[in-house]
Amino acid sequence: MTSSTKSPESASAKAGSPRTYHNYINGKWVKAETGETFASYNPANLEEIIGYFASSTPNDVKAAVDAAQNALKMWRSTPAPARADIILKAAYLLESRKEEIATTMVREMGKVLKEARGDVQEAIDMAKYMAGEGRRLMGQTVPSEMPNKFAMAVRQPIGVVGLITPWNFPVAIPSWKIFPALVAGNTVVFKPATDTPLCALMLVEVLIEAGLPAGVINFVTGMGAKVGMSIVDDPRVKAISLTGSTEVGRRVAGRCGELMKKVSCELGGKNAICVMPDADIELAVEGAVWGAFGTAGQRCTAASRLIVHSDVYKKFTDAFVARTKELKLGFGLDQDVTVGPVVNKSQLESINEYVQIGKKEGAKLLCGGNIVTEGDFKKGCFHEPTVFGDVKPTMRIAQEEIFGPVTAIIKVDSFEEAIEVANGTEFGLSLSMYTRDVHQAFKAIEELESGIVYINAPTIGAEIQLPFGGVKQTGNGHREAGTTAVEQFTEWKAVYIDYSGQLQKAQIDNHPTKKK
Numbered sequence: 001m002t003s004s005t006k007s008p009e010s011a012s013a014k015a016g017s018p019r020t021y022h023n024y025i026n027g028k029w030v031k032a033e034t035g036e037t038f039a040s041y042n043p044a045n046l047e048e049i050i051g052y053f054a055s056s057t058p059n060d061v062k063a064a065v066d067a068a069q070n071a072l073k074m075w076r077s078t079p080a081p082a083r084a085d086i087i088l089k090a091a092y093l094l095e096s097r098k099e100e101i102a103t104t105m106v107r108e109m110g111k112v113l114k115e116a117r118g119d120v121q122e123a124i125d126m127a128k129y130m131a132g133e134g135r136r137l138m139g140q141t142v143p144s145e146m147p148n149k150f151a152m153a154v155r156q157p158i159g160v161v162g163l164i165t166p167w168n169f170p171v172a173i174p175s176w177k178i179f180p181a182l183v184a185g186n187t188v189v190f191k192p193a194t195d196t197p198l199c200a201l202m203l204v205e206v207l208i209e210a211g212l213p214a215g216v217i218n219f220v221t222g223m224g225a226k227v228g229m230s231i232v233d234d235p236r237v238k239a240i241s242l243t244g245s246t247e248v249g250r251r252v253a254g255r256c257g258e259l260m261k262k263v264s265c266e267l268g269g270k271n272a273i274c275v276m277p278d279a280d281i282e283l284a285v286e287g288a289v290w291g292a293f294g295t296a297g298q299r300c301t302a303a304s305r306l307i308v309h310s311d312v313y314k315k316f317t318d319a320f321v322a323r324t325k326e327l328k329l330g331f332g333l334d335q336d337v338t339v340g341p342v343v344n345k346s347q348l349e350s351i352n353e354y355v356q357i358g359k360k361e362g363a364k365l366l367c368g369g370n371i372v373t374e375g376d377f378k379k380g381c382f383h384e385p386t387v388f389g390d391v392k393p394t395m396r397i398a399q400e401e402i403f404g405p406v407t408a409i410i411k412v413d414s415f416e417e418a419i420e421v422a423n424g425t426e427f428g429l430s431l432s433m434y435t436r437d438v439h440q441a442f443k444a445i446e447e448l449e450s451g452i453v454y455i456n457a458p459t460i461g462a463e464i465q466l467p468f469g470g471v472k473q474t475g476n477g478h479r480e481a482g483t484t485a486v487e488q489f490t491e492w493k494a495v496y497i498d499y500s501g502q503l504q505k506a507q508i509d510n511h512p513t514k515k516k
């Protein structure tokens, strides 16, 4: 790492005190025009400030879009394999900084170290996969209906794209957007979540060190309403890719609709694991614990509903609650900790509000249910892993995304009822079925209404070589990763080359009117 690629320390930073980090615009680290900053905190100990970041204004966004627009011509005319070489270098640099970035991630958003390493690994996988895409970017060639005429469609970059990303996968999710956008020849304005600007900044540093030219990626931090919406509103930004809450998604997609701007939204989920009587119950319990409480339940794919057949309800529930009680809450860098804090105070409160709602609705609290305030825990945002039993499918805790360590067990009496309950929410990201019956497994694959289906595995853990995204209110139909990754970042251009030397009229000359 050369010193020029790293974000410079602010002149005022003293040893040991938190650093101030800047935006990255047109190849330079620059302060927000007002010089104002906001802080990023360690959710395990809110007294620890991770760093100060630029509180950007619409003018800062304008400067970022200016830079992206100016770099566009050069970048889109750089051959795709050369663009991809930079992404491959980024993969190797991410590998060499994996531990450092993962450790920062634990401090900045709370997930435990093993999972933070997985988050960085997902970005490495994506970088390697997208580097190969530089030598594909597949188009189409098809026969023409005319002689001596050639027909094909090629992918073209869209232009400047705005990428707005969440805090729960602070490196992986930006990588799903940034790498395909860049390989396809777009330039980028990147706005990360205010809870995880340092993780995002490290990803930008990696791209700079990998040799990305000035202006190709521009990094602007700050509040969503101001920074995010300024990116959306700028007419030079031709596409927006957002992962976030349904509420923000609706606002952004609505505005993009008015502006006729391409937009892809990856939003909420209310994922479920179904457990049938013939399933390996121990395996299902293990999967459910991981699916419900991995990343403290803060995944779009988290298993926040467990739909269990009445024949095995008691066996499953007893084992699941016992396993949940064994989870160890704490600081994600401590080796034996299995569940970290949630990301911030307002998330903590919103999660606990859902616990109160669940109790009021008449669900049975089987374990957990509290914000933890003993000892050092009170400095952070810790919520006990919480299980509700006897949950009715219509209760709010079974319908709304909680985004925390809370799951709801729902009893059903048949396979058909399990499918109906699983499908009975407005979301459709990830659904899972535990069964050893091959007929039921395939029936579930067919009937579950979600973008991702798992058989005998929990709802979390998607790999980057398949499409990621959901149906219904989970998004607006786009998919990230896999061979679909470049779809949202390319336009199709259909090309016809007539080498017949004469005017050939399609649909007409080859269908001459028959003489009577």
Ligand code: UN1
Pocket: 122, 168, 169, 298, 299, 300, 301, 302, 459, 460, 461, 462, 463
């Ligand atoms: C998310 O929850 O927003 O499938 C992304 C998974 C991870 C990605 C989750 N690979 O759980």
